[in-house]
Amino acid sequence: xxxxxxxxxxxxxxxxxxxxxxxxxxxxxxxxxxxxxxxxxxxxxxxxxxxxxxxxxxxxxxxxxxxxxxxxxxxxxxxxxxxxxxxxxxxxxxxxxxxxxxxxxxxxxxxxxxxxxxxxxxxxxxxxxxxxxxxxxxxxxxxxxxxxxxxxxxxxxxxxxxxxxxxxxxxxxxxxxxxxxxxxxxxxxxxxxxxxxxxxxxxxxxxxxxxxxxxxxxxxxxxxxxxxxxxxxxxxxxxxxxxxxxxxxxxxxxxxxxxxxxxxxxxxxxxxxxxxxxxxxxxxxxxxxxxxxxxxxxxxxxxxxxxxxxxxxxxxxxxxxxxxxxxxxxxxxxxxxxxxxxxxxxxxxxxxxxxxxxxxxxxxxxxxxxxxxxxx
Amino acid sequence: xxxxxxxxxxxxxxxxxxxxxxxxxxxxxxxxxxxxxxxxxxxxxxxxxxxxxxxxxxxxxxxxxxxxxxxxxxxxxxxxxxxxxxxxxxxxxxxxxxxxxxxxxxxxxxxxxxxxxxxxxxxxxxxxxxxxxxxxxxxxxxxxxxxxxxxxxxxxxxxxxxxxxxxxxxxxxxxxxxxxxxxxxxxxxxxxxxxxxxxxxxxxxxxxxxxxxxxxxxxxxxxxxxxxxxxxxxxxxxxxxxxxxxxxxxxxxxxxxxxxxxxxxxxxxxxxxxxxxxxxxxxxxxxxxxxxxxxxxxxxxxxxxxxxxxxxxxxxxxxxxxxxxxxxxxxxxxxxxxxxxxxxxxxxxxxxxxxxxxxxxxxxxxxxxxxxxxxx
Numbered sequence: 001x002x003x004x005x006x007x008x009x010x011x012x013x014x015x016x017x018x019x020x021x022x023x024x025x026x027x028x029x030x031x032x033x034x035x036x037x038x039x040x041x042x043x044x045x046x047x048x049x050x051x052x053x054x055x056x057x058x059x060x061x062x063x064x065x066x067x068x069x070x071x072x073x074x075x076x077x078x079x080x081x082x083x084x085x086x087x088x089x090x091x092x093x094x095x096x097x098x099x100x101x102x103x104x105x106x107x108x109x110x111x112x113x114x115x116x117x118x119x120x121x122x123x124x125x126x127x128x129x130x131x132x133x134x135x136x137x138x139x140x141x142x143x144x145x146x147x148x149x150x151x152x153x154x155x156x157x158x159x160x161x162x163x164x165x166x167x168x169x170x171x172x173x174x175x176x177x178x179x180x181x182x183x184x185x186x187x188x189x190x191x192x193x194x195x196x197x198x199x200x201x202x203x204x205x206x207x208x209x210x211x212x213x214x215x216x217x218x219x220x221x222x223x224x225x226x227x228x229x230x231x232x233x234x235x236x237x238x239x240x241x242x243x244x245x246x247x248x249x250x251x252x253x254x255x256x257x258x259x260x261x262x263x264x265x266x267x268x269x270x271x272x273x274x275x276x277x278x279x280x281x282x283x284x285x286x287x288x289x290x291x292x293x294x295x296x297x298x299x300x301x302x303x304x305x306x307x308x309x310x311x312x313x314x315x316x317x318x319x320x321x322x323x324x325x326x327x328x329x330x331x332x333x334x335x336x337x338x339x340x341x342x343x344x345x346x347x348x349x350x351x352x353x354x355x356x357x358x359x360x361x362x363x364x365x366x367x368x369x370x371x372x373x374x375x376x
Numbered sequence: 377x378x379x380x381x382x383x384x385x386x387x388x389x390x391x392x393x394x395x396x397x398x399x400x401x402x403x404x405x406x407x408x409x410x411x412x413x414x415x416x417x418x419x420x421x422x423x424x425x426x427x428x429x430x431x432x433x434x435x436x437x438x439x440x441x442x443x444x445x446x447x448x449x450x451x452x453x454x455x456x457x458x459x460x461x462x463x464x465x466x467x468x469x470x471x472x473x474x475x476x477x478x479x480x481x482x483x484x485x486x487x488x489x490x491x492x493x494x495x496x497x498x499x500x501x502x503x504x505x506x507x508x509x510x511x512x513x514x515x516x517x518x519x520x521x522x523x524x525x526x527x528x529x530x531x532x533x534x535x536x537x538x539x540x541x542x543x544x545x546x547x548x549x550x551x552x553x554x555x556x557x558x559x560x561x562x563x564x565x566x567x568x569x570x571x572x573x574x575x576x577x578x579x580x581x582x583x584x585x586x587x588x589x590x591x592x593x594x595x596x597x598x599x600x601x602x603x604x605x606x607x608x609x610x611x612x613x614x615x616x617x618x619x620x621x622x623x624x625x626x627x628x629x630x631x632x633x634x635x636x637x638x639x640x641x642x643x644x645x646x647x648x649x650x651x652x653x654x655x656x657x658x659x660x661x662x663x664x665x666x667x668x669x670x671x672x673x674x675x676x677x678x679x680x681x682x683x684x685x686x687x688x689x690x691x692x693x694x695x696x697x698x699x700x701x702x703x704x705x706x707x708x709x710x711x712x713x714x715x716x717x718x719x720x721x722x723x724x725x726x727x728x729x730x731x732x733x734x735x736x737x738x739x740x741x742x743x744x745x746x747x748x749x750x751x752x
Contacts, residue, residue, distance in 0.1 A: 040696060044703040046684075069671065069696040077674055077692050085688040276703075295445065298453055308422075312461040316453050320416065320445040327420040327652075327706055 001211045003181035007243050011353045015235065015262035018352040021212075021243050023141055024182045025081070026088045028056040030243060031259045031352075033345045034091060034267040035338055039064045040074075040084040043272050044330040045338070047086045053307070053335065054342030057089040057142075059267045062134050063098030066124070067117045071137035079139030091142035091267070093247070094131045094173075094188075097149045108148070110165065128172035140183070142212070145173035147188045150217045159192035166190045166216075167204040174208050184211035186245060189238065192217055193230055202237035212243040215263070219248040228257050235262035251376050252281065252344055256364055259348050260357065271341045275334030278322035282340060283364070284371025287315070289333065294319040307339035308332075377587045379557035383619050387729045391611065391638035394728040397588075397619050399517055400558045401457070402464045404432040406619060407635045407728075409721045410467060410643040411714050415440045416450075416460040419648050420706040421714070423462045429683070429711065430718030433465040433518075435643045438510050439474030442500070443493045447513035455515030467518035467643070469623070470507045470549075470564075473525045484524070486541065504548035516559070518588070521549035523564045526593045535568035542566045542592075543580040550584050560587035562621060565614065568593055569606055578613035588619040591639070595624045604633050611638035627752050628657065628720055632740055635724050636733065647717045651710030654698035658716060659740070660747025663691070665709065670695040683715035684708075 001007070007030075009019040021028040035042045035050055037058045042050050050058065060080060065071060069083075077083050080090055099106060099115045106115035112127030131146035147166040150159050170187050177185045187205035191197030205213060215234050218227050227249075235244050245265035246258050255266050271281060280287040282302040287294070297315040309318070309332040321329035344364075351360035368375070377383070383406075385395040397404040411418045411426055414437045418426050426434065436456060441447060445459075453459050456466055475482060475491045482491035488503030507522035523542035526535050546563050553561045563586035567573030581589060591610050594603050603625075611620050621641035622634050631642050650657055654665040658678040663670070673691040685694070685708040697705035720740075727736035744751070 039700045039702060040693070041702045041704045044707075046704070046707065068700060069692070073672060073692070076672065077690060083690070083693055083696075085693075296449060296452065314453060314459070316445070316449070317416070317459055317461075320459075324415045324444060326415060326417045327703055328417045328422070330703055331420075331422065331707070 001242075002184050005182070005184050005211060007212070007241065009241075011355070013352045013355045013357040014260065016259050016348075016352045016357050017262065017264060018349045021264075023089050023184070025141055026056060028089060028265075029345075029349060030264040031255075031345055031348050032056060032265050033255065033341045034059045034265065035341075036061070036267055036269045036272060037084065037086070037090075038269075039068065040080060042334075042338075044276060044327070044334045045272075047084065049335055050086075050338065051088070053338040054346060055088075055338070057091060058086060060090050060092045060138065060140065061098055062092050062095035062131060062138070063102065063126075065092075065138060066095060066126075066134050067119055067122075071134040075137040075139070081139055089141040090139070092135045092138055092140035092144065094144045094146040095126050095134065096131070096146055097248075099126055100149065110168075112146070128169045129176040132173055132176035142184045142186060143177060144186050144214065145170045145188050145210075147190060147216060149220065150190050150192050152192065152217070152220045152222045154192050156194055156197075159190075159194055160197055163190040163192070163197050163201050167201060170205060171208055174210070186210055186212040186214050188214040188216040188247070189234060190217045193222065193226055195233055198230065198234050199237050202234075206239060210242070212245060212265075213238040214245040214247050216247055218246065219250055219254070224254060224257070227254070228261070231258055231261040231263065252341070253365070253368075253376070255344065256348065256361055259352075260361065271337035272334050275337045276330040278318075278329060278333060280318070280333050281337045281376050282371075282373065283344075283367050285368055285373030286376045287373055289315065289318045289322045289329075291319075301336055302340070305336065305339065305343070307336045309336040309339075377618075378560050381558070381560050381587060383588070383617065385617075387731070389728045389731045389733040390636065392635050392724075392728045392733050393638065393640060394725045397640075399465050399560070401517055402432060404465060404641075405721075405725060406640040407631075407721055407724050408432060408641050409631065409717045410435045410641065411717075412437070412643055412645045412648060413460065413462070413466075414645075415444065416456060418710075418714075420652060420703070420710045421648075423460065425711055426462075426714065427464070429714040430722060431464075431714070433467060434462060436466050436468045436514065436516065437474055438468050438471035438507060438514070439478065439502075441468075441514060442471060442502075442510050443495055443498075447510040451513040451515070457515055465517040466515070468511045468514055468516035468520065470520045470522040471502050471510065472507070472522055473624075475502055476525065486544075488522070504545045505552040508549055508552035518560045518562060519553060520562050520590065521546045521564050521586075523566060523592060525596065526566050526568050528568065528593070528596045528598045530568050532570055532573075535566075535570055536573055539566040539568070539573050539577050543577060546581060547584055550586070562586055562588040562590050564590040564592040564623070565610065566593045569598065569602060571609055574606065574610050575613050578610075582615060586618070588621060588641075589614040590621040590623050592623055594622065595626055595630070600630060600633070603630070604637070607634055607637040607639065628717070629741075629744075629752070631720065632724065632737055635728075636737065647713035648710050651713045652706040654694075654705060654709060656694070656709050657713045657752050658747075658749065659720075659743050661744055661749030662752045663749055665691065665694045665698045665705075667695075677712055678716070681712065681715065681719070683712045685712040685715075
């Protein structure tokens with residue numbers, strides 16, 4: 001581990017764990033949900049509001065930031081924390097996933113990925129070394145190895161070739177990262193849905209040694225059942241004493257199931273993106289605020305929620321501002337959704353600490369069943 | 377005056393006055409700037425942030441609210457204050473101006489104005505009586521008479537016919553408003569740029585008796601010079617002991633010049649609309665944040681400004697989020713602009729209280745001249 005970084009598990013319940021990932025910029029309570037701050041902002045939120053939801057860390061996207069405003073510019077301005085007014089820890093992804101999902105023209109070689117910017121068509125190259133450099137320039141607290149997120153579905157051969165290249169890239173990433181006592185480098189397990197490949201990937205990563213381990217290549221269209229099948233074994237292939245991060249997950253019930261299976265960290269655009277689309281996420285289910293049935297409804301989204309949206313605004317108001325395309329609609333519903341996610345994480349942490357996770361999970365599913373809302 | 381409403385002038389300096397308009401929902405420090413909350417939101421701002429800028433009152437638009445969500449719905453939900461989470465005073469316009477500026481098909485008669493909604497094309501009618509009813513349903517603290525904003529330029533005959541109809545509508549508005557001790561009704565002076573018509577309009581309004589008097593029909597394309605020509609005499613035609621409100625004004629130097637001429641209240645979309653367009657307004661002039669020259673600039677918009685935007689963000693960051701079309705760009709620049717306007721009003725109030733308005737105005741113009749920024 002980075003010398004000044006510590007992961008302490010305070011309690012376990014079955015495979016689930018709760019504790020702290022302690023870093024120079026602050027403690028991250030685990031299991032943790034990281035809001036996504038793609039382009040140096042959690043969309044529609046002031047940073048102090050993100051803190052108020054209970055977030056201990058947020059995620060920034062290397063791909064977006066390298067193109068605009070550029071990592072060099074962010075570094076010259078004092079780093080991403082100062083730039084975006086966020087002094088708690090930041091995790092940055094490696095950029096690889098967005099290159100594959102957002103750019104059309106690209107060329108993947110052993111060296112790295114050549115691609116054209118989705119903003120202005122300019123040519124760029126990402127390699128393990130360049131990804132480490134960009135994440136260092138940004139000042140990221142938790143740096144992710146540069147890898148290929150194996151597409152789904154993949155044959156065993158395709159998955160193996162992809163995983164093996166990612167493991168070679170992991171070694172190059174670690175070499176390029178160097179020795180940074182205040183910063184963490186996470187390896188990323190690949191291997192698609194093949195248990196032996198996942199085991200081999202985990203072994204290779206552990207031989208290199210990382211501060212934390214991500215489970216990559218999931219939440220890419222395989223569905224919850226297959227994802228949980230992999231999560232039944234993948235976390236156990238990774239070291240017990242290091243944080244495990246399930247990238248890009250997910251819906252509330254994905255997170256609950258993954259925590260039960262031993263995952264410690266999550267990120268997902270769902271709460272913020274849904275917020276901008278007028279979809280509120282609550283413990284009872286989803287509320288599509290565009291629906292006319294909310295026009296006269298004086299109730300808050302969730303009477304038990306303590307977020308500013310639920311304390312001060314009716315569904316009728318939210319319906320009105322969603323329909324009128326007012327910016328405050330995105331602000332309020334995003335705030336509520338992120339608050340709901342953080343309350344869910346606090347509930348999970350408290351339940352694990354009390355060794356009552358099974359009860360919590362039963363209650364979680366029951367509330368969603370008795371609610372008259374749409375499924376999330 | 378509404379029995380529970382009081383206007384106290386504490387100090388004058390030349391024609392300028394400073395004091396309080398005291399209402400059951402709160403005191404309004406004058407000269408006052410009212411941010412515009414068209415559709416039950418000051419765009420891109422949380423209401424508590426609007427309060428934090430120093431606003432004592434905001435303006436709501438009858439035309440927008442009657443169409444969506446409708447005045448009846450707002451009333452059923454407990455009124456506009458509760459609906460939009462704003463417990464300080466609200467002034468609503470009469471709806472007439474927006475009908476003329478935003479709708480294509482309309483028919484103006486002695487009875488009122490028939491028009492089609494710009495949202496869904498549905499037919500509506502606004503009359504003095506209906507405007508009073510809508511403003512009562514909304515729960516507006518300061519209700520504006522229904523009038524015709526005389527277009528500019530207008531011949532003397534056209535201006536007179538328009539002014540005389542507005543005066544008949546003012547009488548109908550007053551009759552329909554009735555006796556409401558906690559609520560104010562403001563008359564609106566018309567008469568275009570003709571001094572004798574302005575005088576006649578003022579006399580007719582005073583004969584009816586209103587809680588305050590607006591100067592209407594200005595800021596409609598006549599330019600600052602001609603506007604100031606009218607303001608050299610129009611405020612003096614209205615009672616000294618009632619607040620004077622210049623509707624839809626304006627740029628900072630418009631406001632400064634109007635305060636010198638005896639105006640007490642203002643509203644304008646400029647600070648909020650500019651904020652959404654990436655244009656910051658400062659005491660040194662305007663900053664177009666889209667401009668590439670801000671990309672590496674670590675300075676805040678205004679080093680002397682105490683708003684959260686200037687305290688925590690660089691021009692480089694604002695440039696980035698404006699270019700990336702991030703919602704936080706609208707949030708931060710709107711906040712700054714509204715803060716700047718309220719600081720300007722506080723400066724004017726303090727200067728009048730100290731009988732140093734001339735010095736303040738000299739300093740105001742000097743800062744704009746020595747700044748290397750664009751004119752506002």
